Amino acid sequence: MVALDIDGTLLSWVDGAGTTHEEISPAVHEAVQRAVDAGTHIVLASGRSPHGMTRIADLLELHGTERDRLWVVASNGAVIFRYPPLEVVHEETFDARAAVGAVLRHHPEALVAVEERGVGYRVSDHFPVGELSGEMIVTDLEELVAAPVSRVIIRDPNATADDFVALAARLGLQGTDYVVGWTAWMDLAPLGVSKASGLAHVAGALDVEAVDVLAIGDGRNDLEMLRWAGRGVAMGQAVAEVHEAADASTLSVDEDGAAVELTRYFP
Incomplete structure (x- = not known):
């Protein structure tokens, strides 16, 4: 099984923005197709919500009449779905009120944003353009977290990623897991849920052992996945802690690092 992150792994970053180009390079597309043709299960694993991942599966041409429906790990492991059509088969939720309140005090x-399945996100206010997929529905904060959710996004355009890393370490966020992104972006998730837990669920369904999984990623939300997989590979532009968690590193996303790694096994 090959587990692939999306942003920063399959898609290159737009300079100076917290978004990626929605296009797959020919080298990456061809490498993924060689893996598929060899009979390997390709599983996309991302912090994106489900509706933001199906287009990438389409661009990679991962489905068709002769192929099984895809398994996809979304929302940093909190949501697992099959595609096409999009069918959620597993979801983890939690009460995010205390954790959100703790972060907002600082x-x-x-x-703040939570997923509105199939539409976009319910948000406390509009996020910077391009950072969220789908429609943004402005909603009262208390209503956003009134019911259990699979993930909460907290974004402060006036802070830095280092600010959020330090804050999360100080707060502890009891009963909640968290991931800090490239910017001042924090994903709150149910305790124990990560891309690794989502992929373990999929691997069990496919009768695949972790030792037989190749995982490639570039972000802090890939740490558990890279440690869990038999071979975890960090993209060249990843921060130091991602490289430290991985078994190996490849070239950057702008140098088609994912294709370079896949070609080692699927020439």
Whole structure:
């Protein structure tokens, strides 16, 4: 099984923005197709919500009449779905009120978002353009987290990723897991849920052992996945802690590092 992150692994980053180009390079597309033709299960694993992942599966041409429906790990492991059509088969939820309140006490101007399945996100206010997929529905903060959710996004355009890393370490966020992104972006998730737990669920369904999994990623939300897989590979532009968690590193996303790694096994 090959587990592939999306942003920063399959898609290159737009300079100076927290978004990626929605296009697959020919080298990456061809490498993924060689893996598929060899009979390997390709599983996309991302912090994106389900509706933001199906287009990438389409661009990679991972499905068709002769192929089984895809397994996809979304929302950093909290949501697992099959595609096409999009069918959620497993979801983990949690009560996010205490954790959100703790973060907002330190960053009162931060933006908050939760997924609105199949539409986009319900948000406390509009996020910077391009950072969320789908429609943004402005909603009262208390209503956003009134019911259990699979993930909460907290974003402060006036802070840095290092600010959020330090804050999360200080707060502890009891009963909640968290991931800090490239910017001041924090994903709150149910305790024990990560891309690794989502992929373990999929691997069990496919009768695949972790030792037989190749995982490639570039972000802090890939740490558990890279440690769990038999071979975890960090993209060249990843931060130091991602490289440390991986078994090996490849070239950057702008140098088609994912294709370079896949070609080792599927020439």
